[in-house]
Amino acid sequence: MAGLRDLTDEELALRARREPREAFEVLFERHRIPLYNFLSRQGADEARVDDLFQLAFLKAFRAIPTFREEARFKTWLYAIAVNVLNDDRRAANRRGATTEIRETMLVVDPEPGGGEEVDRVKEALGRLAPNHRQLFTLVRFQGLSIADAAAAIGMTPAAAKVTLFRATKRVGEILMTMKVKP
Numbered sequence: 001m002a003g004l005r006d007l008t009d010e011e012l013a014l015r016a017r018r019e020p021r022e023a024f025e026v027l028f029e030r031h032r033i034p035l036y037n038f039l040s041r042q043g044a045d046e047a048r049v050d051d052l053f054q055l056a057f058l059k060a061f062r063a064i065p066t067f068r069e070e071a072r073f074k075t076w077l078y079a080i081a082v083n084v085l086n087d088d089r090r091a092a093n094r095r096g097a098t099t100e101i102r103e104t105m106l107v108v109d110p111e112p113g114g115g116e117e118v119d120r121v122k123e124a125l126g127r128l129a130p131n132h133r134q135l136f137t138l139v140r141f142q143g144l145s146i147a148d149a150a151a152a153i154g155m156t157p158a159a160a161k162v163t164l165f166r167a168t169k170r171v172g173e174i175l176m177t178m179k180v181k182p
Helices: 009-015 020-040 046-066 073-095 115-126 130-140 146-153 157-177
Strands: none
Touching (some): 009 073, 020 073, 046 073, 073 146, 115 130, 115 157, 130 146, 130 157
16 A cells, blocks of 8 residues: 555556555545535535535545546546536425535635634635635635646636636625724
């Protein structure tokens, strides 16, 4: 397994077609925390995030034979996670449930003394439309390029660039209107 850890994500994904358990295990370890954090930033409660996380990785494991050589694994994985989120949101709407943004939307290690600021950012992100929040968190927190994030959520890069600009501006506006506690 040590040799597998030296492979890129894309090499592991292709190898997972032949050795699904070993190769996918390395991919899981590499991406489990970032993917969990991405899902938790989308507004579901912790129990639901756990379910969505497991479902996203299960779907990725089952779909690994469809992974294309020219794709980036990270983008492919986040596209699956976005689809899981959107399917869950649609199912909740069909059931008549409302999706509430929870208070602890961001799972980040805040800077010392930055707790209040993190809470303000959580609240601001909670006011964004779901696809804007997804794009914002993929680029700003998960480190995807605008083009990769756009591919993950089904936008063109040009539309994603405009949407990210507007979402960032909106978060800034929301933060400016929030009162800072003395």
